[in-house]
Amino acid sequence: VVNWFRRQTQRVVVPRLHSRDEAFAGVSRVELAELTPDLLPYLAQAAYLQLTVFELLSEVVTDAPTVGAKEAISRVAGYSLDKQHKLVAELQRIKGTDAGDAMQPYAARIDAYRAGTRGATWAEALTSAYVTAGLLDDFYRRVAVGLPADASRRVLEIYDAEDGESILVDQLRSAIEADPKLASPLALWGRRLVGDTLLIARSALALPTDGHSEEERLEPVFTELIAAHTRRMDALGLTA
């Protein structure tokens, strides 16, 4: 029986980016900047999404099967919270901005996204934390190119800080090794996560309602995001 959900010897051939900057190369970098929202909605959505990533990670800490796993994942929750607080600090640099008020308009939609991507098991929640944080970081890093130069530089520094991704990979690989039956449902779960996450990402952009040409502009960006997602699933030995 060929288990197409799990790859251990064969791996997908995906062009690997040698640095994050290369991800911005070419056409998509320039054109995406035109879809970048204003600084306030950019930061408000990024910060609220980051808060939900933290909340998800903290649930994964609480439900972890061993104290060692709790301890390890709590590091990732800490990185996530640091990032969120830095995004909020950027939000508060904008005069007269209350962070809570700024995030509030996006709360209902993002809460619904979070409820749909929480997962039914610990392994699913851990996969969500890994996959959605990776996709969202990639997306917000790319969109940041269209922000005012100073803010753009600071936001990229925030997204380039240590995020503990390798800790999540280690935990997920251990979970799958301990119970290989997890591979198939987690591979499917990963697909669901991409769909939902790209939708919430898309909704953050400054898209005109009749924007057919914008859809074309977005396509190469989403292709890049999905390629990065494929590498992330590949690191787990799972198909994307």
Added chain:
Amino acid sequence: VVNWFRRQTQRVVVPRLHSRDEAFAGVSRVELAELTPDLLPYLAQAAYLQLTVFELLSEVVTDAPTVGAKEAISRVAGYSLDKQHKLVAELQRIKGTDAGDAMQPYAARIDAYRAGTRGATWAEALTSAYVTAGLLDDFYRRVAVGLPADASRRVLEIYDAEDGESILVDQLRSAIEADPKLASPLALWGRRLVGDTLLIARSALALPTDGHSEEERLEPVFTELIAAHTRRMDALGLTA
């Protein structure tokens, strides 16, 4: 009708300590040192309890009724996690110690304590985070006097760091102001929390099984802890 759960004009007269050091003054400081466990069990229990405080705070973040409350309480969760990571770093200074393995023996008892002190509502969970973290910090600070001098100094620094307590007080006062009917159940809930928390604290000490004289030694310490707890409830306008 006299609402004895809530005090707004009359306040309990409790001697206020002018600094944390004064709490160590007198007989109890010397005698408690004899009940201080070895460094490894001290740190392992303190770190695991701190992890559960963080988990509780992160649930309070997730369930917060407004984005502003989420954002504010996430700061406290961050302080709590920093403290936990510093306690784990101390644990890892002890040669050959794996933090997860060191904490594991205490997990079942502390998890049961946590399940019993979680609370049924957001306001109860928020009260728990405030009351139990306050009591546990006070307790572990006092017990630290019996640790080896270097470790004792570093541990006291960890416990003296910013903990965001005033943020929790603000949130709780707002919640009670918005819904005064909360005062009575929260005052009762506070009593339950003291009982459970002093029991879990007591179980961390190096008590001989037939320790009648140790009970006497503990009494002034618990009296101090309860006095500090009374001041904490008083800050909410609630009876302790």
